[in-house]
Amino acid sequence: xxxxxxxxxxxxxxxxxxxxxxxxxxxxxxxxxxxxxxxxxxxxxxxxxxxxxxxxxxxxxxxxxxxxxxxxxxxxxxxxxxxxxxxxxxxxxxxxxxxxxxxxxxxxxxxxxxxxxxxxxxxxxxxxxxxxx
Numbered sequence: 001x002x003x004x005x006x007x008x009x010x011x012x013x014x015x016x017x018x019x020x021x022x023x024x025x026x027x028x029x030x031x032x033x034x035x036x037x038x039x040x041x042x043x044x045x046x047x048x049x050x051x052x053x054x055x056x057x058x059x060x061x062x063x064x065x066x067x068x069x070x071x072x073x074x075x076x077x078x079x080x081x082x083x084x085x086x087x088x089x090x091x092x093x094x095x096x097x098x099x100x101x102x103x104x105x106x107x108x109x110x111x112x113x114x115x116x117x118x119x120x121x122x123x124x125x126x127x128x129x130x131x132x133x
Contacts, residue, residue, distance in 0.1 A: 001079070001080045002076070002077055002078065002079060002080065003074050003075065003076055003077070003078045003079075003082075003083050003097055003105075003107055004076040004077065004097070004105070004110065005062065005080075005099070006080060006107060006111045007076065007097045007104075007105035007106060007107045007111065008105055008106050008108070008111070009104065009105045011036060011096075011103060011105055011106050012019060012026060012032065012035060013028055013035060013036040013037065013038040013042075013103060014026065014035050014036070014037055014038075014048070014063050014104060015037070015038070015039075015040075015063065015076060016037055016039070016045060016062065016063050016067075017062055017063065017064070018062060018063045019061055019063075020053070020057065020061045020062070020066065023035060023053065023063060023066065024053060024093040027050060027053070033050045033094070034047055034048070034049045034106070035047065035048050036061075036079075036096050036103050036106070037063045037064070037067045038103055041101050041102065042064075042070070042102045043101055043102055043103075044073065044096055044098060044102075044103045045064075045067065045069065046063075046064075046067030046068050046069040046070070046071060047067060047068055047071045047096060048063060048066050048067045048068070049068070052066055052067070052068060052089055058132055064069045071096060072086055072090050072092060072095060073095060073096045073097070073098050074086060074095045074096075074097055074098070074107060075097070075099065075101075076097050076098070076105065077087055077102050078098045080103055080112070083112075085113065087109050087112075092109075093108060093109045093110070094106055094107070094108045094109070095107045095108075099115070
């Protein structure tokens with residue numbers, strides 16, 4: 001099974017110039033814990049998580065200052081096992097999905113659990129996410 005078979009294709013992203021208040025409003029209204037930051041051609045520049053919003057509020061007031069640049073990603077054609085390894089290795093719950101360098105979706109750990117994919121590995125991945133330092 002490939003990443004593109006499980007990912008969410010409708011992704012809300014922000015521009016590097018968007019303000020803290022705009023990003024906060026989007027995340028709250030859409031009930032999302034991560035928002036990709038993309039340029040005009042949908043190239044991924046970084047991501048902002050709900051944790052980033054709390055921890056970096058004083059560092060800047062736009063997406064460029066708040067984002068984590070060069071986040072861990074997967075490609076839409078990657079095998080789902082590659083994504084699972086990244087969830088486990090980096091202790092993350094969500095991965096931006098790229099195709100030719102452009103954002104095409106998001107894959108969450110929850111997507112794997114809901115579809116009952118890799119059930120044998122789910123416990124190990126969850127342990128690593130919870131204990132990541």
